[in-house]
Amino acid sequence: MTYRFIALFWIAVFYGIYFTKMFIQRRKGIVTNQIAKSKVHDKSYHIEMVMKYATIAVPVAEVISIVLGTSGLTIIWRVIGMHLAFLGNVVFLLAVVTMKDSWRAGVAREEKRGLIKNGIYKYSRNPAFLGFDLVYIGIMLMFYNPVLMVITVWAMVMLHLQILQEEKYLEGEFGDEYTEYKAQVSRYAGCGKVTFDKAVMYVYFVLGIWSVMYFFTCLAYGGGLKLSWVWLWILIAAFSFIRVFMQKRKIEGSPVIRLPKVLVWIYRAVFVAVLTFFIITETKIIGAMTAEPKENLDYIIVLGAGLRGTEPSNPFRVRIEKAAQYLKENEGTIVVASGGQGKHESISEAECARRKLTEVYGISEDRIILEEKSTDTEENLKYSLEIIGDPSKSVGIVTNGFHELRALSIANEVGYENVSSVPAVTLMPVGIHYTVREFFGMVEFYLKH
Structure with a gap:
C-alpha cells in the first residue's frame, strides 16, 4: 500500500505541475497546449499526434498497474524507481519555472519567442522531456509489468522523435544562436562533448x-x-x-x-x-x-542481532529463518544459538532464537544449544567454540550476508579450523548501507589483527 501511495503521489505532483502551469498561462491568454495544432499536416504534425496518444496511454497504464499492485522486480528496483520519479519531478519543475511564459507543449510555429539558455537549460536542452522520461521509468520500475514497459518505451520513443522535430524548428528559427547552444549543451543532460574531466564531474x-x-x-x-x-x-x-x-x-x-x-x-x-x-x-x-552453504555441517552458530522486547529485530529474524531452513535440510546438524541479554531486552537473544526455532519452525529442542553470555560477535564465536569443544568440527556461521566475511575472519582468529558461511538474507534497500558500512568494520578488524 505504501508503494501505491508514493507512486500515485509522484504522478499527481508531476501532472499537478503540468496543469497548474497550463492554467496560469491560460489566465494570461497564453495557449500552452500546441500539440498537433498546426494547420499543416506534415511529418511533425503526425509525430505530435502519435506522441499525444502515447503520453495519454502512459498515465492510464501506470494507474492500472498501481491499482493491481504487483511488480515483477525486487524491492531495490522499486526504491530506485522512487528516486527516479522524485528526480523527474524536480527536473520538470525546474524546466517549466525556468521557461516562464515561453513554455509550450508542442511546437508553436506561429509564435515568436526567445531561446531559453539559462537555469537548468545550461545543462540540458530538453529538461522537460528528461523529466517525463525519469518519471515514466521510475513508475515502471516501481510497478513493473510487460504491458507497462511496452507503453513506457513507446512514449519515450515518441518524445525523442518530438525532440528531433523541435530541434529542426529551433535551428531554422534561431540559426547560429541555436547551433552554438547545441554545441555547448547536451540533448538530455551534460555540457557539450564528453571529455574525461566532464565524465568525472558527471x-x-x-x-x-x-x-x-x-x-x-x-x-x-x-x-x-x-x-x-x-x-x-x-x-x-x-x-x-x-x-x-x-x-x-x-x-x-x-x-x-x-x-x-x-x-x-x-x-x-x-x-x-x-x-x-x-x-x-x-x-x-x-x-x-553469496556463498553456497556446505551440506551436513556438524554445527551452525546463529549470531544474535538485537531484540525488541522478546521479538527479534529484522536482521535477527532472517538469521533465525535461515538457521531453520538449514536445519530442516540437514537433519544431523546441531545449532548453537548465541547471544546474551541486552540492556533493553526482556530475554537473551539465544532464548529468543530457541523459541522461534521450536515454536515457529518445529525444530527439536535436542538440536539446540544456548550460549547466553556473549555481547558481540567475537564473544559469540569464542563462547560458542568453548561449547563445541573441538575446533576441527565443521561449523557454519549464520549471520546476515554482509556480515559473513568479518564473522568468518573473527572465527579464524578465535581458533576455528573448519568454518564456513551460511548467509542469511541481506535486507534491502538498507542492505546497500550495511554492505558499504561493513568495509569500515573490516578495516577495524585488519587494524586490530
Missing part, C-alpha cells in the same frame, strides 16, 4: 544526488537516525558535490586551488589505493554474502 554529480536520496531512504527503511553510520551518505554527498564544483572550475580554466603537481599526484595515488582496497574488500564481502 560521475560525482550522480553519486552526490543518489547519496542524498539514499540517505533519506535509509532513514525511512532503517529506523531513522538510530541507524548506525547513516551520516556516511551525507559525507559522500558533500565530498561528491565539492568535487563537482572543483571539476567544473577546472573545465572552465579557473581551478579553485592551484596545488603543486606533486601534491596532486599524491592525492591521486592515495585515492586510487583506497578505492582499490575498497573494491577488493567489497568483492570479498559480496563473495561471502
Whole structure:
C-alpha cells in the first residue's frame, strides 16, 4: 500500500505541475497546449499526434498497474524507481519555472519567442522531456509489468522523435544562436562533448544526488537516525558535490586551488589505493554474502542481532529463518544459538532464537544449544567454540550476508579450523548501507589483527 501511495503521489505532483502551469498561462491568454495544432499536416504534425496518444496511454497504464499492485522486480528496483520519479519531478519543475511564459507543449510555429539558455537549460536542452522520461521509468520500475514497459518505451520513443522535430524548428528559427547552444549543451543532460574531466564531474554529480536520496531512504527503511553510520551518505554527498564544483572550475580554466603537481599526484595515488582496497574488500564481502552453504555441517552458530522486547529485530529474524531452513535440510546438524541479554531486552537473544526455532519452525529442542553470555560477535564465536569443544568440527556461521566475511575472519582468529558461511538474507534497500558500512568494520578488524 505504501508503494501505491508514493507512486500515485509522484504522478499527481508531476501532472499537478503540468496543469497548474497550463492554467496560469491560460489566465494570461497564453495557449500552452500546441500539440498537433498546426494547420499543416506534415511529418511533425503526425509525430505530435502519435506522441499525444502515447503520453495519454502512459498515465492510464501506470494507474492500472498501481491499482493491481504487483511488480515483477525486487524491492531495490522499486526504491530506485522512487528516486527516479522524485528526480523527474524536480527536473520538470525546474524546466517549466525556468521557461516562464515561453513554455509550450508542442511546437508553436506561429509564435515568436526567445531561446531559453539559462537555469537548468545550461545543462540540458530538453529538461522537460528528461523529466517525463525519469518519471515514466521510475513508475515502471516501481510497478513493473510487460504491458507497462511496452507503453513506457513507446512514449519515450515518441518524445525523442518530438525532440528531433523541435530541434529542426529551433535551428531554422534561431540559426547560429541555436547551433552554438547545441554545441555547448547536451540533448538530455551534460555540457557539450564528453571529455574525461566532464565524465568525472558527471560521475560525482550522480553519486552526490543518489547519496542524498539514499540517505533519506535509509532513514525511512532503517529506523531513522538510530541507524548506525547513516551520516556516511551525507559525507559522500558533500565530498561528491565539492568535487563537482572543483571539476567544473577546472573545465572552465579557473581551478579553485592551484596545488603543486606533486601534491596532486599524491592525492591521486592515495585515492586510487583506497578505492582499490575498497573494491577488493567489497568483492570479498559480496563473495561471502553469496556463498553456497556446505551440506551436513556438524554445527551452525546463529549470531544474535538485537531484540525488541522478546521479538527479534529484522536482521535477527532472517538469521533465525535461515538457521531453520538449514536445519530442516540437514537433519544431523546441531545449532548453537548465541547471544546474551541486552540492556533493553526482556530475554537473551539465544532464548529468543530457541523459541522461534521450536515454536515457529518445529525444530527439536535436542538440536539446540544456548550460549547466553556473549555481547558481540567475537564473544559469540569464542563462547560458542568453548561449547563445541573441538575446533576441527565443521561449523557454519549464520549471520546476515554482509556480515559473513568479518564473522568468518573473527572465527579464524578465535581458533576455528573448519568454518564456513551460511548467509542469511541481506535486507534491502538498507542492505546497500550495511554492505558499504561493513568495509569500515573490516578495516577495524585488519587494524586490530
